[in-house]
Amino acid sequence: MRGNDNMSRVKIGDVFKIEVSQGKAYFQYIYNDEVCGELIRILPEIYDSDFDDFSRLVKGNTKYLIHFPLKAAYNRNIVSFIANHDIPNSFSLPKYFRDDKRDKDGHLIAWQIVNYQTLQRETVDQLTEEQKKLSQWGTWNDTLLIERISEDWTLDDWV
Structure with a gap:
């Protein structure tokens, strides 16, 4: 597993864990936009304990996409690197x-x-x-990301 040092690089396909009040949530880094920064796909469900079948998880549905300062969050140990997985063939950048x-x-x-x-x-x-x-246009910081995941926020909540 990579450490959070300057030699480490966040890569497209990386899956990360973020701690929320109910447990652990996961997301995948899918794109780097030169203007908006890192785009992540929020994966469904919050888990009580560490999840181990990431191949199945990343092949599943996407809850929503959001820009998130991933590299900064990773370097500050706000998120933890889990593994790198291919982005599903069924996924296309919106x-x-x-x-x-x-x-x-x-x-x-x-x-x-x-x-x-x-x-x-x-x-x-x-x-x-x-x-x-x-998905929502904009960038969320870690506080808002944790809040929205904890609330089980979905695009349906924002109409």
């Missing part, structure tokens, strides 16, 4: 993400569909069923 636009009081004004390649945004008042499946 073309779009979604974001919400809110007023100063936090009320939803509209949704924005963000093109991941061009970063152009399209504002829509209502999401289509397909757009509701899009």
